[in-house]
Amino acid sequence: MNFDYTEEQNMLKDSVARFVQDQYDFEARCKVAALEEGYSADNWKTFAELGWLSIPFAEEHGGFGGNVVDTMLLMEELGKGLVLEPFLATVVLFGGLLSRGAADQQQYIGSVIEGSLQGAFAYAERQSRFNLNDVATQAIANGDGYRLNGEKIVVLNGAVADKLIVSARTSGSQLDSAGISLFLVDANAKGVARQGYRMMDGQKVANILLQDVEVTSADLVGELDQGLALMQSVISEATVAVGAEAVGIMDKLQATTVEYTKTREQFGVAIGSFQALQHRMVEMFMACEQTRSLLYRAACSQSADQAQADRDVLALKVMVGRAGKLVGDEAFQLHGGIGMTDELDVGHYVKRLMMINTLFGDADFSQQRFAELAG
CATH class of the missing domain: 1.20.140.10 (Butyryl-CoA Dehydrogenase, subunit A, domain 3)
Structure with a gap:
C-alpha cells in the first residue's frame, strides 16, 4: 500500500508546519492561552485565509473536498504546536454534523469556512461518561417543534460558540440506542446558560444548561430518533x-x-x-x-x-x-x-x-x- 502523500497534501502539511514554526512557538501559545476566548481570532482568520477551515467539506459547499487523511495530516502538525484554536470542535465535530444535516443547515458551512461562525457539539452528560447512547436531556414535542431540557458538560468550544448541536432524547428510555435526535441551537437563545472554564491543557470548554429551549422541526440535524x-x-x-x-x-x-x-x-x-x-x-x-x-x-x-x-x-x-x-x-x-x-x-x-x-x-x-x- 502506498502511504505517500499527494502533492496537494504535502503542500498543506508544509503550510501548517511553517505556521507553527514561524508564528506559534511556545511563547506565542502561552499568550493565546491567556486570552479570555481561549483562542486567537487573528489566528482563526489566518486559518480561513489559508483554506484550512475548508479541508473536510465538499466542493458543493465551498470546501476543499478533502477526506479524513487530509484532516489527519493537518491535525498532526497542529499537535506539534499545541495549537489551541478550535479546529476539532468547530470544523471536525460541528462541521461534520452540519455536512450530514438538512440542506437548510448546510448553509452555515460557508460561515464556518469563512471563519465567521464558531460551533460546538454538546453531547456529554454528567452520568454518561463515554456512552453516547446515555442521554437524559429531553426534547419534548411542542406544537411543530420541541422544548429542550437538560445539561451538557465539557463542551469543547462551548463557551464561545455561536451555534450548538445538541443531542436530546425524543423517544425511549435514557439508555436506548434509538430515540436520540440532534438539534441545531442558537447558543444565545432564551433558556441557554453557559459556564465556561479551562481544562488543565489550556482548552476552553463549557457546561451548558438547557431550560425550555425552543427549537423547530427545521432545526433537526439528521433524522428524528436516528441521531446515534x-x-x-x-x-x-x-x-x-x-x-x-x-x-x-x-x-x-x-x-x-x-x-x-x-x-x-x-x-x-x-x-x-x-x-x-x-x-x-x-x-x-x-x-x-x-x-x-x-x-x-x-x-x-x-x-x-x-x-x-x-x-x-x-x-x-x-x-x-x-x-x-x-x-x-x-x-x-x-x-x-x-x-x-x-x-x-x-x-x-x-x-x-x-x-x-x-x-x-x-x-x-x-x-x-x-x-x-x-x-
Whole structure:
C-alpha cells in the first residue's frame, strides 16, 4: 500500500508546519492561552485565509473536498504546536454534523469556512461518561417543534460558540440506542446558560444548561430518533483526528527529549551517551511509530468496512492512551525536575496527551469496547 502523500497534501502539511514554526512557538501559545476566548481570532482568520477551515467539506459547499487523511495530516502538525484554536470542535465535530444535516443547515458551512461562525457539539452528560447512547436531556414535542431540557458538560468550544448541536432524547428510555435526535441551537437563545472554564491543557470548554429551549422541526440535524448513528460516524472521524494530534505531540516530545540529552551533561559527558537512556529513547521512538501505524490503518479503514473501521479506531485510541503515557513519562524522567515546570513546554504537551486520552473514550474503555466487538 502506498502511504505517500499527494502533492496537494504535502503542500498543506508544509503550510501548517511553517505556521507553527514561524508564528506559534511556545511563547506565542502561552499568550493565546491567556486570552479570555481561549483562542486567537487573528489566528482563526489566518486559518480561513489559508483554506484550512475548508479541508473536510465538499466542493458543493465551498470546501476543499478533502477526506479524513487530509484532516489527519493537518491535525498532526497542529499537535506539534499545541495549537489551541478550535479546529476539532468547530470544523471536525460541528462541521461534520452540519455536512450530514438538512440542506437548510448546510448553509452555515460557508460561515464556518469563512471563519465567521464558531460551533460546538454538546453531547456529554454528567452520568454518561463515554456512552453516547446515555442521554437524559429531553426534547419534548411542542406544537411543530420541541422544548429542550437538560445539561451538557465539557463542551469543547462551548463557551464561545455561536451555534450548538445538541443531542436530546425524543423517544425511549435514557439508555436506548434509538430515540436520540440532534438539534441545531442558537447558543444565545432564551433558556441557554453557559459556564465556561479551562481544562488543565489550556482548552476552553463549557457546561451548558438547557431550560425550555425552543427549537423547530427545521432545526433537526439528521433524522428524528436516528441521531446515534450520526454521532458515532462523526466521532469516529474526530477520534482519528485527535489520534493524529497525539502523534504530532509524541513526535515533538521524542525529538525534544533526544535533543535535550545531547546537551545535558552528567559526570562530564552528555547523558545521551548512556546506553540505558538510549534504550529508553528507542522505546519512545517505537511507541511513536506504532501509534503512527495504527493511525494510518484507522484513517484508511474509514472508507472501508464499517465493522473493521470501528475496531481500528478503538485500537488507535488504546494505543494513543498507552503510548502517550509512555512517551510523556519518559520525557518527564529524562528532562529531570525541569520537565515538570510550567516554564518548559514538555509538561504542557504531556497534559494535552492526558486530555486526548479522555476524549471520546479513554484507553481502558476503548479496550473493553474493542474486546466486545472482536468477541
